[in-house]
Amino acid sequence: MLSRHASVCKRYHVGCFNAGCTFFASRDRAASHATTCPQRLRPCKHGCGEVLVIAKHKEHHAICERRPVQCERGCGLPTTAGEVASGAHEEVCPLKQLPCDACGLLVKREALSRHVSVCPSAGELCRYGCSLRLPRALMGAHARECPAVGKSPAEWVEHAKAHPGVRWLLPAASPSPPRPAMFEIE
DSSP states (O other), X not given: OHHHHHHHOTXXXXXXXXXXXXXXXXXXXXXXXXXXXXXXXXXXXXOSSOEEEGGGHHHHHTTOTTSEEOOTTOOOOOEEHHHHHHTTGGGTOTTOEEEOTTTXXXXXXXXXXHHHHHOTTSEEEOTTSSSOEEEGGGHHHHHTTOTTTTOOHHHHHHHHHHOTTXXXXXXXXXXXXXXXXXXXXX
């Protein structure tokens, strides 16, 4: 009978069930202590998988690889300490400087494709119709010696037949000044 009373009595003294905690009080106070005990276990809030005593969380959060950090360049992308340490953030950071393959100029990743589209050192196929690939900056000088400049539509058709890997787009007939032929590689 006494043991049954002890199992339900709110004044019966019990200890905290969390390892390392020395709290000992009546059952009703022990119930409220269980939610605030500094020795209770909780998983890391960053999702790294560590389960720690509440008292150790602050220490762990300072070194957790999944903790959020700011990019040193200030790009604003969400990243973690582990991604920064491993170099994974470097592979996606829009503010990282990358060299242009054509001229070597260092350009932010977010602006590199725009730079390449206007870079004078970037190569492009002759816009007048021959199959030569040359830097954009030399295209004007090339126009003076390009064998495709000044071809008639019939000559373009013959030239296109001789170069089947190139799709030719003849200049549009319009009252505006003549434009050079455009093409695309298939």
